[in-house]
Amino acid sequence: MDQSVVIEHPELLAALRRVLPAGALLTMAEDTQPYECDGLTLIRQRPMAVALPVTEGQVAEVLHLCRAFGVPVVPRGAGTGLAGSALPHAGGVLLSLARFNRILAVDGPARTATVQPGVRNLAISEAAAPLGMYYAPDPSSQIACTIGGNVAENSGGVHCLKYGLTLHNVLRVRGYTMAGEAVEFGGLALDAPGLDLLPLVIGSEGMLAVTTEVTVRLVPKPQLARCIMASFADVADAGDAVAALIGAGIIPAGLEMMDQAATRLVEPFANAGYDLDAAAVLLCESDGTPEEVDDEILRMTDVLRGARATRIQVSRDEAERLLFWAGRKNAFPAAGRAAPAYYCTDGTIPRKHIGTMLRSIQDMERRYGLACPNVFHAGDGNLHPLVLFDDADPDSVARAEAFGAEILEESVRLGGTVTGEHGVGMEKLNQMCSQFDEPSLAAFRGVKRAFDPDGLLNPGKVVPTLHRCAEYGRMRVKAGNLPFPELPRF
C-alpha cells in the first residue's frame, strides 16, 4: 500500500472544522502520521484527517457528516491493538476517542464504574482501589490501552481464566451508530429486553458502533494471592500439567506458560528467578481468602508434582509473586529488545494440543529461519508466539508474516481459532477464510449491514470479502500447503 496517497475532501474538512473545537482536527502529514498504524506496525496508512472530539454531540456530528459525504470513519483508542483494527483509511477520518478520558462514576454499593471510552484500563482499577475493588480483565497493555479499545477487542488478560473476558465484565455500552444515532446496549440490570446485542458489539473491532460510555462491573479484591512457579523438562509435560489442573476441578486465577526461549529472553530483563534449564515454566496462581489459597496451593502442588514438574516454588510474599509475574508481563518489551522487531500472533487451541502446537512451532522456526519464543495464556489455550525478525530486511519481514500465518492455520487445524483476544483486524483476514465457511462469513457481512448499512464504520476489517477468500484459496492450493483441502473448514 502506498502510504503517501491521501485522498483529500476539502468540503468535508471545512464542515468538520465547524463542528469541532479548535485543534481537534488534524490534517497536516506530520500531525496525522502518529496515527498511521496501531500496535501492528507492519501495515501503515495515514488518514485524510484525525478528529479528536470531546463531547458526544461532536462524535454524532462527525459521524453524521462523514456519512453524508460517504467517507469512512475509523475509531481509535490508544492504538495498542495488535491486529491492525485501527488502521486508518487513506480517504477516511480517524476518530480518536482519546479525549473522552473521564471516569464518570464509581458506584461502590452497586460495584460498577461508568467511564468514558478513552479511560485507560488500569485507571479504572486505580479509581476502584479505595473501595477494595478492581476491574478484573488485565491485558498486559493495561497501563496504556483504553476501555473503548478493550470493548472493541473483547480483550483478555492473565486473570480471565477465572474472572472472564471484557464481555463478562461489561454491563452496558453506550455509543453511536454510523448514522450518528445514540444507542445503548445492555444496561444496569443483568439483562436487557430484545436480542442481546452487547456480545455483538463487544469484540466488533469498532465496526458496529462508536463507544462513548461504558459501565463495567467491579469485583472485590481477593484478600490474598499466591503464585506457583513450576518447571518442566519437556513442553509436552507442561501442556499435560495444564490439562491435569483443569481436570482436577481447579480453576487457577492465572495459568501462564513460558517456554525456554521465552524465559531466557525475559530473565536478564526481569530477574524473576526463572529456571533457565527448564524446557517450560508454568505460573499458576491461586487467590481468595487465606484459608482458600492455602488449600488450593496444596492441591495445585500435588497435581503439578503428579504431572512431572521438576521444580516447584511458591511465592512467599506479594513482592515475590509480583516478581514471578514481572517476566511474563514484560515478555513483549523483552522481545522488542532482543530483536529489531517481533510479531505476536494470537491463535487459541484446545488445551490438550498445546504440546503438538509447540512442536509444530519449533519445526516452523527451522523452516523460516526465525526464532519464536512462546509466552501464553495456557489455561485458555491462547498462544502468543513472538516471531523475532528484522523489519529492515524485506525477506525477514516476509518470512515473519508467513510464519505467523502458518501458526494461525495450524490453530484452525487443531480445532481452535485464529484469534483469542487480539482481534482479526487487517492481520488475520486471510485466515478467516480458513476458519469460517462462506455462508457464515456472509452472515457476518449481514450483521455489519444491520448496524451500518452504508459500510462506512471501520470498513474492510475482520470479515474478508468473497473475492479475497477465493484468491487466498487459489494461492494456497497452488502453494500446495493446504492439508485436506476437501474437508469443511470450521
Next chain:
Amino acid sequence: MDVFVAQCIDRVREAAARGSALRIRGGGTKDFYGNLPVGERLDTRPYAGIVSYDPSELVVTVRAGTPLAELESLLASQGQMLAFEPPHFGAGATVGGCVAAGLAGPRRASSGTTHGSVRDFLLGASLLDGRARVLRFGGTVMKNVAGYDVTRALAASMGFLGLILEVSLKVLPRPRAERTLRFEFDEFAALARLNAWAGEPLPLSASCWEAGVLHLRLAGAMPAVDAAARRLGGEAADAQAAEGFWRAMREQESAFFSGGAPLWRFALPSTAQPLGLEGGSCIEWGGAQRWQRTDLAADVLRTRAASLGGHATLFRGGARESGVFTPLSPALLAIHHRLKDEFDPARVFNPGRLVPGL
C-alpha cells in the same frame, strides 16, 4: 448432511415460499414464556445427542434437542455442571430451549469464577437461519474473538435468528462444598446486606429473600465456605433441605410462585430500592432479579422498573397478547429489524415471539 437438518432446510424453504411461519419447539416447557407462539410446529427433539465432551477442556458440544436432564447428569458424572443452573420448568426441557430462552437460575449472580448467564458460557453454535443457511459461529475454545460473536447473541434470542442446531458450552467443576445460611431481615436490610456482601471477597453462589427471610448459599473450597459462614453468622440450613429449597426456587415451585395473579420479572440494578407493590416481592440474584405477582397494568410496572434503572417482563399468565417484554428504543428496534431482514427475511422463525411484529 444429517437427515433432520436436510428436512429442516426443506421446511424453511417451503415456509419462506408460502409465507408461513415455523414455531421452534423442544419439550414445550417454555411455551408459557415470551410473546404468543405462532406457526407450524418444528420439533427439535429428533436432533439429540452429545456430540463431544472432554472434561479437561471444560467444554461440551450437544445437539439442541438433547434433554437438559441428560446433559446435566452426564456433567455431574464427571463432577462438572452448567454454571448458570438453568431452570427446566418441566421434565422435557431441551438444551436448545434452555439456550434460546436464556433463563438462568440462582447461581446467576454468584461471585468469583462464575458470572452465570447462559450467554456467558456459550462458546459456539450452529444455526439454521431463515435463508436456509447452516451457519457456524464461535467454536469450542475458551477465548475466541474471530468474527462477530453471533453465538452469544443466540442466548435468550427466542428463535429470532433461526433454529439453533448445536451448541458448545463451557462447563465448570462443581463446587467442592456448599452451605446455605438463613437470616431474618426486612427487605431494606436484606438488600443492603446483599449488596454489601457482594462487595466483599465472599464465595456467594445464590441468594433469595422473601417475606422477611433471606437464604444465602455459599459455594467453593471447604475452608472458604467455613470461613465465610463464620464471618456471616445466620443459621445453617440442613444440606438436603437446602438443596430442595434452591431446586424449588430454580423451578419456581415455592408457594410464592403458586398464586393466581400474573407473575412479573423485574431485572434491576441490585441496589434498586424495594418495588413497594402489594403482595411483596421475591428477590434473587443479590437484588438484581425480583419477582412480583400483581394485577397492575403493564405500563405502570414498566414505568416503575424504568425509574429504578431496569425493565419488567410479564413472565407467566396475564395479557400475553399485548407483548410480554419491555418495548425497544427506536434505535435498537431499527437494528433488530435489519438483523431479522438479514437472517430471516421471510419471517419464517418464531415471528413475534421476541419482538412484536418481527
